[in-house]
Amino acid sequence: MEPITTFSGTCVALPIENIDTDQIIPARFLKATDKQGMGDNLFADWRYAANGQPNPDFPLNRPEAKGAQILVGGHNFGCGSSREHAPWALQGFGFRAVISTYFADIFRNNALKVGLLPIMVDPETHYQLVSMVEEDPTTPVTIDLEAQQVRLPDGQAISFPIDPFAKYCLVNGVDQLGFLQSQEAEIAAFEQQYGARINTGARG
Amino acid sequence: MTQPQTLFEKVWNRHLVRPQTADTPAVLYIDLHLVHEVTSPQAFTELRQRGLRVRRPDQTIATMDHSTPTTPRGLDGLIPVTDAQAAAQISQLERNCDEFGIPLYRLGSENQGIVHIVGPEQGLTQPGMTIVCGDSHTSTHGAFGALAFGIGTSEVAHVLATQCLLQSKPKTMAVRIDGRLHPGVTAKDIILAIIAKIGVGGGTGYVFEYMGEAIRALSMEERMTICNMSIEGGARAGMIAPDDTTFEYVAGRPRAPKGAAWERAVEQWRRLPTDEGATFDAEIRLDASALTPMITYGTNPGMGMPITSAIPNPGDFSDPSQRAALDKALNYMGLQPGQPLLGRPVDVVFLGSCTNSRISDLRVAANLMEGRKVAPNVRMMVVPGSQQVKRQAEAEGLDQIFRAAGAEWREAGCSMCIAMNGDQLQPGQYAVSTSNRNFEGRQGKGGRTFLASPLTAAATAINGVISDARELAS
Numbered sequence: 196m197e198p199i200t201t202f203s204g205t206c207v208a209l210p211i212e213n214i215d216t217d218q219i220i221p222a223r224f225l226k227a228t229d230k231q232g233m234g235d236n237l238f239a240d241w242r243y244a245a246n247g248q249p250n251p252d253f254p255l256n257r258p259e260a261k262g263a264q265i266l267v268g269g270h271n272f273g274c275g276s277s278r279e280h281a282p283w284a285l286q287g288f289g290f291r292a293v294i295s296t297y298f299a300d301i302f303r304n305n306a307l308k309v310g311l312l313p314i315m316v317d318p319e320t321h322y323q324l325v326s327m328v329e330e331d332p333t334t335p336v337t338i339d340l341e342a343q344q345v346r347l348p349d350g351q352a353i354s355f356p357i358d359p360f361a362k363y364c365l366v367n368g369v370d371q372l373g374f375l376q377s378q379e380a381e382i383a384a385f386e387q388q389y390g391a392r393i394n395t396g397a398r399g
Numbered sequence: 400m401t402q403p404q405t406l407f408e409k410v411w412n413r414h415l416v417r418p419q420t421a422d423t424p425a426v427l428y429i430d431l432h433l434v435h436e437v438t439s440p441q442a443f444t445e446l447r448q449r450g451l452r453v454r455r456p457d458q459t460i461a462t463m464d465h466s467t468p469t470t471p472r473g474l475d476g477l478i479p480v481t482d483a484q485a486a487a488q489i490s491q492l493e494r495n496c497d498e499f500g501i502p503l504y505r506l507g508s509e510n511q512g513i514v515h516i517v518g519p520e521q522g523l524t525q526p527g528m529t530i531v532c533g534d535s536h537t538s539t540h541g542a543f544g545a546l547a548f549g550i551g552t553s554e555v556a557h558v559l560a561t562q563c564l565l566q567s568k569p570k571t572m573a574v575r576i577d578g579r580l581h582p583g584v585t586a587k588d589i590i591l592a593i594i595a596k597i598g599v600g601g602g603t604g605y606v607f608e609y610m611g612e613a614i615r616a617l618s619m620e621e622r623m624t625i626c627n628m629s630i631e632g633g634a635r636a637g638m639i640a641p642d643d644t645t646f647e648y649v650a651g652r653p654r655a656p657k658g659a660a661w662e663r664a665v666e667q668w669r670r671l672p673t674d675e676g677a678t679f680d681a682e683i684r685l686d687a688s689a690l691t692p693m694i695t696y697g698t699n700p701g702m703g704m705p706i707t708s709a710i711p712n713p714g715d716f717s718d719p720s721q722r723a724a725l726d727k728a729l730n731y732m733g734l735q736p737g738q739p740l741l742g743r744p745v746d747v748v749f750l751g752s753c754t755n756s757r758i759s760d761l762r763v764a765a766n767l768m769e770g771r772k773v774a775p776n777v778r779m780m781v782v783p784g785s786q787q788v789k790r791q792a793e794a795e796g797l798d799q800i801f802r803a804a805g806a807e808w809r810e811a812g813c814s815m816c817i818a819m820n821g822d823q824l825q826p827g828q829y830a831v832s833t834s835n836r837n838f839e840g841r842q843g844k845g846g847r848t849f850l851a852s853p854l855t856a857a858a859t860a861i862n863g864v865i866s867d868a869r870e871l872a873s
Contacts, residue, residue, distance in 0.1 A: 212724050213599050213699050217838040222819040226466050226484040228440035228491045240840045245826075269720060271600035274633065274699075275838060277535040278438065279551035300569075300603055300635045301535060305551035358567060360423050371553070372449070375561045378417065378426055382563055385416040385428055391660060393431050393523060396502045397456035 198368035203337040204264030207254050208328040215275035220284040234287020259332040268295045273302025282311045296321050307361040314355045403674035407606045410546040414529045424565040430528040432558045433514045434461040436492040438533030442556035443495040451560045456500040463506045464513045468821050469809035478507045512785020512811040515539040515753040522652025526641035526668040536753045538629040542622035544641035544671050570680035572605040576613040578688035583869035586621035587852035590628040591693035595703035602634030609639050613687035619648040620757040627754045631700035640672035695837050695850040697728035712736035732847050740865045745829040748860040751782030752816035752834035755853050758791050764857035765797040768804045774863025779806035782814040818843045831859045
């Protein structure tokens with residue numbers, strides 16, 4: 196994975212609470228066997244009218260949303276299913292980070308695995324960011340993963356927490372599966388002493 | 400003397416290949432990996448690209464459920480798959496399992512069914528295990544005292560390749576349900592009441608342990624209903640300490656230990672319950688005797704209320720974000736604040752899903768429906784959770800009761816719970832569903848879902864309007 200350090204971009208605000216993964220990408224788009232084209236179906240049922248045309252009122256369809264890299268969502272963003280298609284769809288649209296007051300556990304894990312930054316801020320800061328984006332959607336915002344900061348044009352720097360290991364992997368482009376594979380000796384030793392295990396019926 | 404430990408801590412500690420440090424998450428060993436067609440293809444692609452094998456095909460099992468149709472079999476005895484994309488996904492899983500040596504319950508075969516029905520049914524799900532699947536309702540298996548949770552596709556690849564996951568230790572919450580349920584109030588009502596109390600984000604960061612008199616009195620199938628919806632309260636996993644009810648359920652199942660191995664296993668399982676004096680990071684309590692049948696009115700499972708109540712008023716909420724969410728939900732649902740739901744017509748009744756499609760769910764509904772008819776304005780779909788549940792129900796004549804009442808008797812699968820398999824609501828339709836999610840469009844674009852118990856679903860199907868089964872039964 197490409198290392199992630201600092202990037203700047205504009206934001207789109209979607210300050211609805213409990214945005215679930217069925218809204219982020221409806222299940223009917225989960226019949227794919229690859230990751231292609233997920234961005235086209237991001238928020239499909241909110242983004243497109245019944246006739247398939249973009250709904251002009253939906254924040255992602257407004258002209259100023261074009262090229263936005265940061266989504267400011269409402270609290271408990273990404274609740275519901277475990278579908279990794281949700282972060283794939285957000286990335287497919289062009290988002291590199293989602294800011295919220297908190298994230299559903301599985302969504303946060305999935306996002307960190309694929310390099311979509313789940314950035315948690317306190318409710319006051321969240322309110323401030325939503326107001327800022329709604330007043331001037333062209334406001335450039337910088338995200339500095341190394342420093343764990345969201346920086347605004349007025350000089351304000353907002354700190355955010357992130358799992359230290361996920362950060363290490365993202366900043367250095369370290370592959371988590373590769374890391375797990377490097378534990379092979381320990382895994383094998385664990386299995387040796389572990390005793391009776393399930394057998395699902397796989398042939399030898 | 401060792402520190403008193405919770406059930407969760409015992410299972411967690413037993414599976415640590417490497418404990419968590421300040422810089423690295425724990426390496427957690429996974430006993431059982433359940434695979435289905437929707438969240439696995441990209442993980443197998445990852446393995447191929449890296450030239451990796453599946454480390455433990457003997458601890459991995461695959462079934463087909465999400466995108467599979469539940470339409471009746473053709474004359475050839477096969478379930479027809481007419482959606483080209485679904486067909487491609489199904490055959491991709493077949494190829495992946497063949498290539499990597501993973502046992503697969505193929506569509507329509509004797510053990511096929513919803514992944515969370517099949518695991519327990521086969522005796523694969525056992526106390527003290529770590530169990531994962533690319534599906535959030537993996538929490539179901541926690542009913543056996545297993546640590547079971549949903550993972551994304553990247554993590555599916557991790558487990559396929561290494562049988563391990565990188566995990567940070569979650570916090571624990573005791574969910575204590577004291578007292579006894581009144582007749583007509585069910586496990587589904589308990590979990591809907593819990594979620595209504597804590598909200599859909601209330602369990603974020605936690606593993607629940609359900610405990611108390613009401614939980615101990617539940618059957619395994621009822622416990623599964625409760626643990627299944629832990630994720631709807633935000634908790635990735637929900638657990639119940641194993642006891643004699645658990646052991647009786649597991650005993651004799653195809654993949655359960657036998658003979659001396661069974662005796663040894665039970666002896667170990669008896670040590671799993673939370674020790675006296677162990678502490679939790681949080682605790683909530685509910686009195687089962689105060690519960691009534693529950694139903695949801697909004698667009699997340701936390702928007703639930705007693706079935707006899709009226710829809711709340713957004714004006715009653717002081718938090719503007721909550722007010723806005725309720726406004727949006729009622730607008731989508733086409734409902735007004737202050738309205739009752741009892742007596743409201745519905746178009747569809749769906750009895751099925753990994754929450755409520757086990758044999759006991761079907762028995763409860765059939766018992767109420769015997770000799771009665773589904774109202775003419777209602778389409779009722781009964782979708783058994785697995786081929787085994789289907790055969791059992793047919794052996795008991797339950798299918799005849801449903802058919803005679805005018806309900807559809809379908810093949811096993813996720814069906815209308817996820818609406819990616821041809822079973823779905825039409826825009827604007829209302830459904831009472833025994834499934835787990837009432838999100839916008841969850842059961843079909845524009846469809847509107849009321850979540851409730853199998854008992855409420857059956858009563859509603861008969862009356863054609865949302866009904867309190869306690870009145871029908873008496």
